[in-house]
Amino acid sequence: MQTKLQYVTFQDLNLNTPLYNALDDLGFTTPTPIQAEAFSVVSSGKDVVGIAQTGTGKTFAYMLPILKNLKFSNQENPRILVLVPTRELVVQVVDEVEKLSKYINTRVLGVYGGTNINTQKQQIAQGVDILVATPGRLYDLAVSRVLQLKSIQKLVIDEVDVMLDLGFRHQLINIFDILPERRQNIMFSATMTQDVDELINDFFVTPERVSIAISGTPLENIAQERYNVPNFHTKVNLLNAILQDKERYNKVLIFVGFKRMADRLFEALDETFNDESCVIHSNKTQNYRLRSIEQFRNGDNRILIATDVMARGLDIDNISHVINFDTPDYPENYMHRIGRTGRAEREGHAILFSTKKELDALERIETLMKMEIPLTEIPEDIEISTELLEEERDKIKEHYNPLKRSDEDAPGPAFHEKKEKNTKENLGGSYRREIAKKYKKPKTRGDKNYNKRNKKK
Numbered sequence: 001m002q003t004k005l006q007y008v009t010f011q012d013l014n015l016n017t018p019l020y021n022a023l024d025d026l027g028f029t030t031p032t033p034i035q036a037e038a039f040s041v042v043s044s045g046k047d048v049v050g051i052a053q054t055g056t057g058k059t060f061a062y063m064l065p066i067l068k069n070l071k072f073s074n075q076e077n078p079r080i081l082v083l084v085p086t087r088e089l090v091v092q093v094v095d096e097v098e099k100l101s102k103y104i105n106t107r108v109l110g111v112y113g114g115t116n117i118n119t120q121k122q123q124i125a126q127g128v129d130i131l132v133a134t135p136g137r138l139y140d141l142a143v144s145r146v147l148q149l150k151s152i153q154k155l156v157i158d159e160v161d162v163m164l165d166l167g168f169r170h171q172l173i174n175i176f177d178i179l180p181e182r183r184q185n186i187m188f189s190a191t192m193t194q195d196v197d198e199l200i201n202d203f204f205v206t207p208e209r210v211s212i213a214i215s216g217t218p219l220e221n222i223a224q225e226r227y228n229v230p231n232f233h234t235k236v237n238l239l240n241a242i243l244q245d246k247e248r249y250n251k252v253l254i255f256v257g258f259k260r261m262a263d264r265l266f267e268a269l270d271e272t273f274n275d276e277s278c279v280i281h282s283n284k285t286q287n288y289r290l291r292s293i294e295q296f297r298n299g300d301n302r303i304l305i306a307t308d309v310m311a312r313g314l315d316i317d318n319i320s321h322v323i324n325f326d327t328p329d330y331p332e333n334y335m336h337r338i339g340r341t342g343r344a345e346r347e348g349h350a351i352l353f354s355t356k357k358e359l360d361a362l363e364r365i366e367t368l369m370k371m372e373i374p375l376t377e378i379p380e381d382i383e384i385s386t387e388l389l390e391e392e393r394d395k396i397k398e399h400y401n402p403l404k405r406s407d408e409d410a411p412g413p414a415f416h417e418k419k420e421k422n423t424k425e426n427l428g429g430s431y432r433r434e435i436a437k438k439y440k441k442p443k444t445r446g447d448k449n450y451n452k453r454n455k456k457k
Contacts, residue, residue, distance in 0.1 A: 010023055013036075016068055019064065019067060019068060021102070022100050025099075034212045037210045038210045039064060045184050047204045047207035048062075049207045049208070049209045050188040051191075051210070059092075059096045063097055067101055067104060067106065076148075077128075077148045078130065078147075079129055080129065081149070081152050082132040083134070084132065085168065087289070088280075088290070088293060090110040090134060091110060094110035097132070109130070111141060112134045113136050117144075152183055153184065158188050160189045187199075190339075222338055222348040225376045226352040226376065227378055229354065230355060231392050234382070237383050239254075239323065249320060250320050252304070253296075253322050253340050255324050255326075256306075257329075262279050262281045265305055276302050278303070278305070280292045280304065282310065289310070308336065315343075319348070320348075322350045323351045324338075326358065327355075331368040
């Protein structure tokens, strides 16, 4: 159920002075709908399920009420646990928490895989109030007993739908088992899938739901358009032409479906936009990925090529355009993609490329949004390539192959008559049989004289 906005400014939330000072430094005066609606529910201590589109300020939605009610403590064990699906999101959430807690004496630490676990153990031993982690690394630290979770008061699971898509359900259940039973569960997601619903039913206690945007509702401040493009190389030609306008396309996030395509597109654009583009996907090293994001965020590179998982939840301001180089199979992924532009109520622009094979996926997207994406014709000066990638070519089916054996001609299982010595029943060896004759079990239970009588015979 979609809730109604109750608050107009952050002053209406009755925050404390340190938080107001931090918000003033950030230049924020008005909460987003999810921040306004989730504040009182999270503050109440009840289990919470928040559904809101990507780019609506979900991190502040749960962190403002948590920080307001988090009292100073010298204890070493963390009291707040935030789980996110990727390393990049760990870094981002830690950064957001540090901005909000600038005037509060709060210890924040982020842990994730791919880095030295011993260094993270040393950091945990120094004491932490808020721990932000990926599920895998958190469980490794907890099993090593360096990290004690007995003091956790609030568990936040952010981008839970992505976490389940990545196969973290088993790890999440293991983490639930070692957390204190008396805790507040807070979950935020952009979509409500069946897997998410099952997780809520299994581990949440009568949660209160805060839904700001129905999954599939396009953000009103994002203009959308699409092109029907025949193949990869024509898409590259069109993309090259579009990106020539550097003033208009000043910060462009390009989405592709998988890692190999990301590298392929990066190489294709590198000839024209050598120093202007960068790429991130899960095969890149952690330092490479963080450096690429930082260069894009700071404006050193105006083009970032990314896969869905890597860019999910990343908070990068002032993205002028999101270009969907391919049409995602799942319509929800399209919503997450275009939510990268038009953030903080700014105007955004989304462009979609679709081949003939991707038209079914396009139809699913338009059905979810309950609207058609306006079609733009490819400019006449764009070269339409006839060269196809291997995966774009039609597979040739063999209608008739004279050399192919039929089922009747197929060789069957090997068969031969057993030799006489192999037809005998295996009785377990002569020694075992002789022992069985000598020490017979009594026919009647408890008849101790049975064996004696048989010996006399």
